[in-house]
Each structure stands twice: as structure tokens, then as C-alpha cells.
Amino acid sequence: MSNIEQYIHAATRDNTRRSYQAAIHHFEVSWGGFLPATADSIARYLADHAKTLAVSTLRLRLAALAQWHSDQGFPDPTKAPIVKKVLKGIRELHPAQEKRARPLQIEELTALTSWLEHESEAAIATKNHKSSLAHARNKALLLLGFWRGFRSDELCRLQSEFVTVSPGKGLTIFLPRSKGDRQSAGREFRVPALSRLCPVSAYEEWIRLAGIGEGPVFRNINRWGHLSEQSLKPNSVSALLRSMLEKSGISILDGISSHSLRRGFANWANSSGWDAKTLMEYVGWKDIQSALRYIDTPDPFAQRHIEQSLGENSQDQ
Structure with missing residues (x-):
């Protein structure tokens, strides 16, 4: 070539x-x-x-x-x-309604993370190297994908040499290109260290166990527990997430895809009081319409607002 x-x-x-x-x-x-x-x-x-x-x-x-x-x-x-x-x-x-991924709720993220940690401890105790690697990888992928609102292709394109760890503070990640980066200028993402459900400690544990010094962060693991040199494929992340949920006993598979992590974070941030500008800057949305596609309002049918107005009108009468 x-x-x-x-x-x-x-x-x-x-x-x-x-x-x-x-x-x-x-x-x-x-x-x-x-x-x-x-x-x-x-x-x-x-x-x-x-x-x-x-x-x-x-x-x-x-x-x-x-x-x-x-x-x-x-x-x-x-x-x-x-x-x-x-x-x-x-x-x-032939009009078609847009299908949207079901957001992963913070309670479900907590339960799934606890299950992964329990399974990882069991795998280490029985010296099951393949399982301990898989659970560590899946935990890091899950928490990093949720707290940064990454798309599946962004997760799969993470390179360890472009990730800088600041112990106790966070991760700095450089992506040379992403969906919204039309000029391929690259973008820097910062991931905070958290008191629980921490994506930073999960990333550090995965990198340590896998012995990754360079190349793709998230990779396939074969039946013998050997890491592939290639990254996971973006279209495999949805199946991986559904598999984790099914094995953990969290029966919410309908509507679950890799976008459930991105939508889950957006809904959590919105319900936690983040303003639209802060959320858009953090996730990387360029316009408000893109953000609204990912956020479920707490009153989707406007029932609370209408009922409140009805009550006020009845009092005036």
C-alpha cells in the first residue's frame, strides 16, 4: 500500500x-x-x-x-x-419510530458491579485466570463507559498509551478521533476517581491483571485466558453487556444495548441536577437536540405540571 x-x-x-x-x-x-x-x-x-x-x-x-x-x-x-x-x-x-436504548439505572449499575466483584473474588480464589481477567475487564468497561458516557466504538478505540492515571484523582484519556470530531483534531476526556463505583480503580486493576503496557485497552480473551492483540469490536459491546446482566440475574434485557451506558449516565446526571450546558460539555454533544434524545424527563407525560395547574385553577374558582 x-x-x-x-x-x-x-x-x-x-x-x-x-x-x-x-x-x-x-x-x-x-x-x-x-x-x-x-x-x-x-x-x-x-x-x-x-x-x-x-x-x-x-x-x-x-x-x-x-x-x-x-x-x-x-x-x-x-x-x-x-x-x-x-x-x-x-x-x-413507511414511517418508523426511532428505537432508543433503555438507560442503565444507577441501582442496576451498582448491583452489576457488586456481582462482578463477587465473581472476580471467586475466580481468584479458584485460580481461574480467564474468569478473573474477564470480570476485571468487564468491570472497567462498564464503569468507564457509564461515567464518561462513551459510545461503544470509543471504548473499543481506547489505547493504553493515550491514558494517563493520576492516582486518587482520575484518568486523562486522549481519543485521536470520535463521532463528533469532524476535523479529526482529537479530544481529551477526564474521568474522575470516585468513592464508590470508581472507574479509575477498575481501570488500574484491569491493566495490572492483564499486563497491558501499550495497545488497545479492551480486548478479547480466548478460552485459555490469553489476551488478543486486537481490540473488542464495537458491535460486541451490546452483547457483552446483556450477557453480564443475564448472568448476574438482573432481568432487564429488553432495550439494553451499549447506548444504555451513555443514556444511563445522561439520565443520572439530569436527575442529579446537572444543567444542560455542563452535561453537553462533559459528554460532548454539540446541540441541545442531541442531548434531549438521551434524557428521559422525570415527568414524561407532563402529568405533574398539568395536575398542579388544575389544582391552582380549582383554588382560584
Whole structure:
């Protein structure tokens, strides 16, 4: 790979690259389309999958096709009027409600952390190296993901050489890129040391047990208890979280995903009196609408406000 190819490859996130490759494969192999494509064929492709795929998925497929044509030097057929009209019609005829992850509550975080600590102690007592490693890793991932509101891809891209520990104070983490960092300037995150449910001590314990000096922080562990050189995959974090909850006996699996950590922290901070500006700066949201998508208000049906007003009106009469 030449220097130019390396830089072009680095310009696209791994998740995006995999998604685009899967989209192109679906268009060509699963559906039987031909590349370069015509606007009519793409319109038919959208129509054939309008009832089975979400609009957001169709948009991703279009983005992948647009990128392929651009990279190969062909005109982009996804910008044709017929394609735009078909997509608009799909939105009108097949509206879909956005699915949101169920937030992990602080009580559930506490119970899950206690279970992990208990299992870790049992594994150490029986000299089960693989289990003790797994529980230490999962505890660090859980607490770091919650208290920093990290996305799954951010957790999986943490590099130990970019993490600085200030004992008793916190962690300083540098991420070279993240979802909201369009210019790839990188961003620094600070994680506080806490009196309980501490992400800093959990991180230190995991790094110590795993003997990680450089490279990915969160990695796979094979059946013999050996660490992989590669990081966990972002799409594996949801399954890992659900597995922990199921094994611990916390039966709240419906709606649980890796976003449950981010939403859980946002709801905890909101209920604890954090103002919107502080929360947005801490998590990294650029606008209030992004923040509101993650926060469940304490009075979702406005019942308390309406009942209070009804009471005041009755007193006036």
C-alpha cells in the first residue's frame, strides 16, 4: 500500500468502511444489482426493500453507493430526482419510530458491579485466570463507559498509551478521533476517581491483571485466558453487556444495548441536577437536540405540571 493509499484508507473510519462494504455486497450479490448503477436500478432497489429495511438503513446504502461511484470516477446516480422522490415516498408510506436504548439505572449499575466483584473474588480464589481477567475487564468497561458516557466504538478505540492515571484523582484519556470530531483534531476526556463505583480503580486493576503496557485497552480473551492483540469490536459491546446482566440475574434485557451506558449516565446526571450546558460539555454533544434524545424527563407525560395547574385553577374558582 502506497503512502497515498494509506492516508486515503485512514480518512474513513473502520466502522463506516465495514458498513459500506456490506452495503455494496448487498446491492450486488444479495439483490443482483450491477455497478456502476443507474438511477432507475437504485430506485428499484429502494422500492424492493422499502418494507423490510428502515429508512436510516436505506440512507446508509445510498451513501455507500454514492461513495463507490465517487471513488471509481463515475457520476453519482443516488442524487437523481427519481431516487430522491422514491426515498421521500418511502418515508411517507413507511414511517418508523426511532428505537432508543433503555438507560442503565444507577441501582442496576451498582448491583452489576457488586456481582462482578463477587465473581472476580471467586475466580481468584479458584485460580481461574480467564474468569478473573474477564470480570476485571468487564468491570472497567462498564464503569468507564457509564461515567464518561462513551459510545461503544470509543471504548473499543481506547489505547493504553493515550491514558494517563493520576492516582486518587482520575484518568486523562486522549481519543485521536470520535463521532463528533469532524476535523479529526482529537479530544481529551477526564474521568474522575470516585468513592464508590470508581472507574479509575477498575481501570488500574484491569491493566495490572492483564499486563497491558501499550495497545488497545479492551480486548478479547480466548478460552485459555490469553489476551488478543486486537481490540473488542464495537458491535460486541451490546452483547457483552446483556450477557453480564443475564448472568448476574438482573432481568432487564429488553432495550439494553451499549447506548444504555451513555443514556444511563445522561439520565443520572439530569436527575442529579446537572444543567444542560455542563452535561453537553462533559459528554460532548454539540446541540441541545442531541442531548434531549438521551434524557428521559422525570415527568414524561407532563402529568405533574398539568395536575398542579388544575389544582391552582380549582383554588382560584
